[in-house]
Amino acid sequence: MKCVVKIMMKIYTRNKANLHQILRFAIVGCIATAIHYTIYYFLQKHLNVNIAYTIGYIVSFFCNFFMTCFLTFRSAPSALKAVGFSFSHLINYLMHMFLLNVFLFLGVSKILAPFFVLSVAVPTNYCLLRFVFTRKNKNNQEPKK
Template sequence: MQMKSTTSPSATKAQVIRFIIVGVLATGLQYGVYLALVSILPRFAPSLANTVAYAVSFVFNYIASTRFTFRVRSTAKRGAGFVLSHVVNYVLQTLLLALFLHLGIPKHFALIPVFAICVPTNFILVRFFLTGILH
């Protein structure tokens, strides 16, 4: 089940819709794990909680992105690209989380603006590394 590398508007729209579905699930999973860690373990630093939550979400996201969103076969090259895109995304999330916490946003809400910035960036990176399509 391999999708052709196409940039037709309907193919792009379908990928965006599937990305949104997977993204909502992965983001919800990440946010849920993050909230559980910072709530249950009050001394759990927000950045460490986000790291653990990101790792859990990452595994789900890779499987769902290859099989459902972009419908491509998982290969070492695609896996490496996915990891690279998520390293960039994770670093961006970590920096933005620190910034928003520094600006006084409560730790329970600080990931929300982070997601607003990082999710669109991640779509572009993941799409490129899994399909070779940049736009």
């Protein structure tokens, strides 16, 4: 976690506009998390916890992609970005499922476990998505900010 904070501070000191990007990421993340958690909360009463979590994750994934494009990184969606976003979220999903089951095994309630998962997954996902949306293209041009 300290490493992620150092990276974020380094990004901020290089370009203060990145602070706005981090704030937009947090807002989009809160909206996506609210969608995910709301679906999970209601479904976990009727379905297996892992299935409920997965359904919530998938629904929030689609919302999150477009909000990340348009709001966080202010760029147009593309097939390449969708592939990168999907790959980063595949890693993120696997991390979520692993951590969810670890926290449940450790005795954390089904209601609170997702919040423990997010405390680890959110900073990791920001770093992955920042790479996907801000890397230079083939012509060595910076993406639109």
